[in-house]
Amino acid sequence: MMKTGYQNGHWAATLKGYSIREGYEWLRNKQPKKDWVQLVWNDWNLPKHALISWLVMNYGLNIKAKLFQFGCCPDNRCCICDQEPETLEHLFFYCLYSRQVLSLIEQWCGFKIAVNAYTSSGRSAGARLKLHTHYLLWSACFYHIWNQRNNSRVNMILTRPEILVMQIREDAMRRIRSKIGRTVVNDERTWLQKWGICWGWCP
Ligand SMILES: [Zn+2]
Known part of the structure; x- marks a missing residue:
């Protein structure tokens, strides 16, 4: 050898x-370093969100298109909509349900959740906060949509997109509060207040 x-x-x-x-x-x-590594493995993402995101990016989830290909599943249709083949792209980005969730996330925070890595050119504290928050939401969407898919498959239950987005929002806001502590500079504070995140010293 x-x-x-x-x-x-x-x-x-x-x-x-x-x-x-x-x-x-x-x-x-x-192997060469993947350009999405920082999106997945950073200390702002919740570990359970990072794990599912990592599996998504490595095509490691047992989606039905894969199970069907190996003869482990009687059909390959999406567990949520039962209309299209359940590929990763369909499940997380093109399924009607996922499109509604991602659209509501975008309406709420202005971040478009896509496969491509979000990058920020700014080096200010505000730019870093925005970058981390985008990563946080990106990985949270994968985790929660995957959970809904499993719940739909096993229990035939699907949470309404509006309710799911509230759960993602609560996860994100709780995490931001825990990570940012009290070391908030002015441009971060202005941005956070738009999200309704503030502390006792906020006006
Ligand atoms: Zn679907």
Whole structure:
């Protein structure tokens, strides 16, 4: 195995010369860093939200399109709408139910929840807060929609989009309060007040 990894004076994966470190990196077949890693694994996201988001981004959830393909499911139709094949794209972005949830989230906070990573060019405290909040909502949507899908499949129960958005909103606001503490600068405070998040010292 090692003979195939180190050839012509460099490691096959890295094109660098011999070193134990390069050999180790080749041996463990380190993959390039995904551009969505920061969206999923940051300390503002709730761990249970991060886990489901990570599974979504790695195509690791047992959606019906996948189960059907492996012969583990009698059909591949969406557990929520029962109309279209249950792919990840359909379940989280194109299903009528999910579209309503994401649209209500966007109306409420102005964030569009999409697969593509949200990036912020600003370096101010307000820009960082906005970025973290967007990540927080992004991962919360995956978690809650997946929960609804499972509840629909197992118990035939589906929470109304308006109620689900209230739950996502409560999760997000509780998390923001716990993360931001009292170190709020003016542009953060202005932005947070638009969300109805304030403390005893708010006007
Ligand atoms: Zn559907």
